[in-house]
Amino acid sequence: MSYQNTRIAETAELLKARLAGLDNKPDIMRSVELKALFDELKHLPADKKAQFGQEVNQLRQELTTLAKAGQDEQESLPPIDITAPFDVNVSQADRPQLLPSETGSKHPLMTELETVLDIFYRMGFTAVESREIDDDFHMFGSLNFPEDHPARDDYDTFMTTQKDKNGKPYIAPAHTSTMQHRVLTKHKANLDKGRPIAAVIPGRVFRNEDLDARHEHTFYQLEGVFVGKGINAGNLIATLKTFLQEYYGKELDVMTQPFYFPFTEPSFEFALSCPFCDKKGCHICSQTGWIELLGCGMIHPNVLKEAGIDPEVYTGFAWGGGIERLVMMKYGIEDIRHFESGKLDFLRQFS
């Protein structure tokens, strides 16, 4: 479209060039240059008004058409549905590109957990995943914690305001032992077939603790349960020692000391000789040569009975310990809070 009036022709060129760069095309209709032409029209003498007015209106019409066409073109681009099912017919090059995998890495805890579980698989254990919300019965009742037992307060549990069918608050598990009753109940048919119950249970646990280099509110535990005929504390110690020697790749000594848990009898605190200094004493073991690692014991007869297993016929052991502790010792990590911190400079050391 051509314009006789030079000012209108120049303004047309200017505005058409600007239109190409606009995200919202209709904005061109509000440009000061176009408005100036209409202002000018009002003040023209009558003999010049007609032609000038016709060309200004022509320009407005042209810009309106161009703006609408440009906007339609923008809006007609197909929206990308990121939830669309994967189309196998689309060639690799035309598929949406995800972030390259080399910019991410597996969290060191998950890598180590795989190593830990692999050792237990080879020892004949099966793995059962824990859960992140549970009830009072599995946290306490099924584990021989009587109502109002003071040991219930030792765990600094997080509880929900919502109540279960027994009127008890739900619990963010403070230990993976919440799974013991389920594992015993689910696998007790093994015993009738002459096979043991042998399970390890990794899971996230939560405690309302004051945080420092050794205490986190959220961490991972590995629970172990083994039940069969004639199982004794010697089997417990041998199992843990075999696992630890495999994990650290060296000969280690272990030591147990009497302890108290409601769900095991007898109960032990389990320590291993420091893998760093071979009992000579170093900063990792606080110069003692030993590292207290986990709690364990022979499963209390009441816990077996609660799961419908006859404690006169079968016995078993259980343990539970923090996975972070194991990993911290393996790599000399000084602060447990690194694991949940999301600090890339920490995580990249393991990728």
Ligand SMILES: [Zn+2]
């Ligand atoms: Zn040491």
